[in-house]
Amino acid sequence: MHIIENGNVAAALGVKLCRANVIAAYPITPQTPLTERLSEYVEAGEMKAEYIPVESEHSALAVCIAASSAGTRVSTATSANGLLYMHEQVQWAAGARLPIVMCVVNRAVGAPWNIWNDQQDSISQRDTGWIQMYCADHQQIIDTVIKAYWLAEKVSIPIMVCYDGYILSHTYMPFDVPDQEQVDAFLPPFRPDYALNPEDPANLNTVTLPDVRMDVHGELAHGYMEIRYLLQEEMRTTLAVAAEAEKRFTEIFGRGGDPYIEPYRCDDAEYVAVGLGSLTYQLRVCVDALRKEGINVGVMGVRFYRPFPDEAIANALKGKKGVIVFEKALSYGYEGALASDLKSALYEHLAYTGALPVVQNFIVGIGGRDIRTEELTQNLKAATQHRVSKEPAWIGLKL
Amino acid sequence: MGTRNYKRKTSHSEHGPGDGGRTGSWRVERPVFDRSLCIPCKRNKESCFICWLFCPEIVISRTIPPTVNLEYCKGCGICAEECPTKAITMVDEAQFSEEDKD
Numbered sequence: 001m002h003i004i005e006n007g008n009v010a011a012a013l014g015v016k017l018c019r020a021n022v023i024a025a026y027p028i029t030p031q032t033p034l035t036e037r038l039s040e041y042v043e044a045g046e047m048k049a050e051y052i053p054v055e056s057e058h059s060a061l062a063v064c065i066a067a068s069s070a071g072t073r074v075s076t077a078t079s080a081n082g083l084l085y086m087h088e089q090v091q092w093a094a095g096a097r098l099p100i101v102m103c104v105v106n107r108a109v110g111a112p113w114n115i116w117n118d119q120q121d122s123i124s125q126r127d128t129g130w131i132q133m134y135c136a137d138h139q140q141i142i143d144t145v146i147k148a149y150w151l152a153e154k155v156s157i158p159i160m161v162c163y164d165g166y167i168l169s170h171t172y173m174p175f176d177v178p179d180q181e182q183v184d185a186f187l188p189p190f191r192p193d194y195a196l197n198p199e200d201p202a203n204l205n206t207v208t209l210p211d212v213r214m215d216v217h218g219e220l221a222h223g224y225m226e227i228r229y230l231l232q233e234e235m236r237t238t239l240a241v242a243a244e245a246e247k248r249f250t251e252i253f254g255r256g257g258d259p260y261i262e263p264y265r266c267d268d269a270e271y272v273a274v275g276l277g278s279l280t281y282q283l284r285v286c287v288d289a290l291r292k293e294g295i296n297v298g299v300m301g302v303r304f305y306r307p308f309p310d311e312a313i314a315n316a317l318k319g320k321k322g323v324i325v326f327e328k329a330l331s332y333g334y335e336g337a338l339a340s341d342l343k344s345a346l347y348e349h350l351a352y353t354g355a356l357p358v359v360q361n362f363i364v365g366i367g368g369r370d371i372r373t374e375e376l377t378q379n380l381k382a383a384t385q386h387r388v389s390k391e392p393a394w395i396g397l398k399l
Numbered sequence: 400m401g402t403r404n405y406k407r408k409t410s411h412s413e414h415g416p417g418d419g420g421r422t423g424s425w426r427v428e429r430p431v432f433d434r435s436l437c438i439p440c441k442r443n444k445e446s447c448f449i450c451w452l453f454c455p456e457i458v459i460s461r462t463i464p465p466t467v468n469l470e471y472c473k474g475c476g477i478c479a480e481e482c483p484t485k486a487i488t489m490v491d492e493a494q495f496s497e498e499d500k501d
């Protein structure tokens with residue numbers, strides 16, 4: 001059924017269709033309408049779920065960790081400083097291999113206090129062992145939530161579904177809401193290998209020594225290092241599982257595409273703009289304008305940020321003269337994290353060709369600074385003509 | 400042989416001695432029992448066993464005399480603290496020969 005609604009509602013509908021059984025979230029702008037909507041579904045009996053009110057984001061994720069350990073499908077959501085406050089539990093959920101799906105409605109982090117959109121919040125959680133998926137419109141939000149539950153439960157790794165605050169969370173767009181039967185066909189009930197059970201008690205994630213140990217059955221059990229290695233190994237194989245998720249999704253719902261990247265006018269492009277989230281759709285307007293001027297440029301959205309689809313990205317950028325990375329976040333003291341990751345992928349996969357694309361990094365929209373399409377276009381154009389700067393260049397800065 | 404085929408991907412311990420690792424390797428002091436003070440030893444019948452009850456590693460046996468599995472006794476001294484007759488003394492590991500230590 002096609003409806004016109006905002007991005008937070010798209011996310012809430014996705015969670016509802018996935019039949020999450022426990023929801024624990026603490027309201028924070030711009031995520032608040034999402035959790036409000038979920039609480040309304042529960043209150044109205046439309047969702048058979050426990051909505052557990054908590055006093056903080058740290059507790060919200062702690063509740064989800066406990067409920068997920070007990071074998072329940074869980075949902076939470078947050079933004080900005082709420083996500084930062086969760087940070088300890090974020091790492092915990094990954095090490096505990098719990099398939100929690102969390103919507104991150106991207107917002108700038110303090111200080112100074114700011115409620116507007118950028119992506120510093122989720123990017124700062126890059127190294128926590130969570131899968132990160134980025135959405136560019138409302139259809140992608142609802143579809144990504146549904147895919148995320150399937151994928152998280154398949155690989156036992158939690159997932160952040162990230163979408164831009166306000167730009168997506170509070171704007172209205174038409175999108176298709178799948179039927180419950182379709183979602184049920186796609187997503188089987190959650191059946192973990194082990195769920196907390198008083199008949200079969202266990203201590204989960206207690207002190208784990210540096211070395212391996214014999215368990216009570218006399219089997220050699222992992223030490224901390226093996227557990228962490230497996231997280232990395234299975235994060236990497238998640239890329240292949242994500243392709244399977246996309247294929248299944250496309251078969252059942254009739255829409256889908258490349259699971260990792262979303263290229264637009266890239267095939268014959270000499271220069272390709274790269275970014276995460278809604279910014280890449282705005283960049284399509286710039287690409288169309290520059291194409292009219294005869295500049296061969298395209299844009300590629302990165303849908304999967306962790307695990308990083310290095311090979312898919314490098315293949316898509318092979319033979320290009322330049323790559324221009326636009327980011328709403330950065331690793332302070334160096335450059336945008338996506339730019340660094342992308343350069344590493346290019347070096348790994350293309351260095352042997354002796355033809356590496358030049359990479360320019362732009363920082364935009366920090367703390368919700370207006371991203372003017374004309375300004376984006378001019379900067380993209382400049383980057384196709386000359387080296388703009390070695391350091392990341394900030395667009396729209398009024399210093 | 401490594402842990403590649405271990406059935407779990409996480410740290411998962413079940414009830415039983417030593418599932419938190421060889422906690423005995425941490426020990427700097429060892430509990431030593433004085434049978435002349437220990438209640439069940441003196442009466443030669445099951446009684447007291449407060450040390451058995453309190454030991455967090457569950458390594459004291461409910462026997463006459465109570466014995467300690469030194470593979471897992473971490474030397475916390477809780478047993479000595481709780482013993483009502485002060486029958487348990489914590490003794491520096493340096494007092495024991497290498498042979499005794501194993």
Ligand code: SF4
Nearest residue numbers: 437438447448450482
């Ligand atoms: S607590 Fe003391 S007296 Fe009681 S059984 Fe243990 S050693 Fe003996």
Ligand code: SF4
Nearest residue numbers: 454472473475476478
């Ligand atoms: S209480 Fe502590 S010191 Fe006593 S036996 Fe148990 S682990 Fe060892």
